[in-house]
Amino acid sequence: MPATTPFSILDLAILRDGHDAADAYSRSLDLARHAERWGYQRFWLAEHHNMPHVGSAAPTILMGYIAQGTERIRVGSGGIMLPNHSPLMVAEQIGTLARLYPDRIDLGLGRAPGTDQQTAAVLRRGRTETVQEFPQDLEELQQYFSADNLDAPVRAYPAEGIRVPIYLLGSSMDSAYLASSRGLPYVFASHFAPGYFQQATSYYQHHFKPSPRVKKPYIMACVNVVAADTDEEARYLASSFYQMALGIIRRKSYPLLPPVEDMDQIWSVQEAAALQQMMQYSFIGSQDTVSADLEKFINLHKVDELMVTTNLYDHKKRLHSFELTANAIQSFQVAHRVNNPV
Structure with missing residues (x-):
């Protein structure tokens, strides 16, 4: 593994039970400020729609809120679902x-709707072909950022000529094909869609074609982490995360709920098995x-960066989890450098 x-962090501004979106946004900013001190590289915000307990419907607005309230940490979209938007508007x-925030903004792009199909149709004004057009939309977006676009009839003036890193998000082989062929960093949604993780990342690594800005493959893997002072407490706190995640299986949006002692009173045997696999x-x-x-995960899958998502009901416990996670990663990195001096 690399020395460093x-x-x-990936954040969705999840609402807690009994609290509103403003509370979720305030907690996100507080987390970002702490994360900056703890050594986190980026703070990304996802795009989701028509979900009453997910506050990240407008990631670019939240990116500005987080960037304004922090000093150094990179702020990005994890991601902007490009088929929902005009490439010009995104640029x-x-x-x-x-x-506004030079050398601090990342652009993560995905092609999933980030919502149900009916809402996606409203977002896309009935244009169902936009997913198939994703490669063309990506090329158009990159052109708007290019300094070579100066003679084009349509220009994105705030964006033209500026170097904003672009990352391609995905959970399938399609995203691996596109990221490798375009020479883009690849972010895999292994935190909820592990099925193609090994196959897709392996393909990407072996078929990557260097681009002017990215010379070698770069894999970022998103994972769920719940850390606490003891294993027992972590498992207890994770029940809030499990209750929220049940919404994916039940096709509902659940808020963050207080932890419980026994999840078997809440989920069925089939739901528990499906959730554990997911x-x-x-x-x-x-x-x-x-x-x-x-450490085992990084060594096994040869990922270049970890993106951590942690959803807990108690804000202080959530902060503590992220702090312990930072300490955990830094501890094995220090040990690696000691055992493998230059």
């Missing part, structure tokens, strides 16, 4: 952010447990 593996919005890349335990498990 960057680690970052203008991200370009504006990049001018959340295969979840790391739950004390700092030592999480450190050992994450």
Whole structure:
């Protein structure tokens, strides 16, 4: 493994039971400020729609909120679902952010709707072919950022000529094909869609074609982490995460609920099995447990960066989990450098 593996955060501004979106946004900013001190590389925000308990419907607005309230941490979209938007509009919005916060803005792009099909149809004004047009939309977006676009009839003035790193998000082989052929960093949604993780990342690594800005493959893997002072406490706190994640299986949006002692009183045997399979890349335990498990994960899958997502009801417990996670990653990195001096 490399001597230093960057680690970052994916946030969805999940609402807690009994609290509103403003509370979720305030907690996101507080987390970002702490994460900056703890050594996290990036703070990314997802795009979801028509979900009453997911606050990240407008990631570019939240990116500005987080960037304004922090000093150094990179702020990005994890991601903007490009088929929902005009490439010109995305370039203008991200370009504006990049001018306001130089060298701090990342652009993660996905092609999934981030919602149900009916809502996607409303977002896309009935245009069902937009997913198939994703490669063309990506090319158009890249052109708006290019300094070579100066003679084009349509230009994205805040964005033109600015270097905003673009990352391709995905959970399938299609995204691996596109990321490798376009020479883009690849972010895999292994935190909820582990099925193609090994196959897709392996393909990407072996078929990557260097691009002018990215010379070698770069894989970022998103994983669920719940860390606490003991393994037992971590498992207890994780029940809030499990209750929220049940919504994926039940096709409902659940808020963050207080932890419970026994999840068997809430989920069925079939739901528990499905959720455990979906959340295969979840790391739950004390700092030592999480450190050992994450080190094995990085070594096994040869990922270049970890993106951590943690959803807990108690804000202080959530902050503590992210702090312990940072300590866990840094501890095995220090040990690696000691054992493998230059």
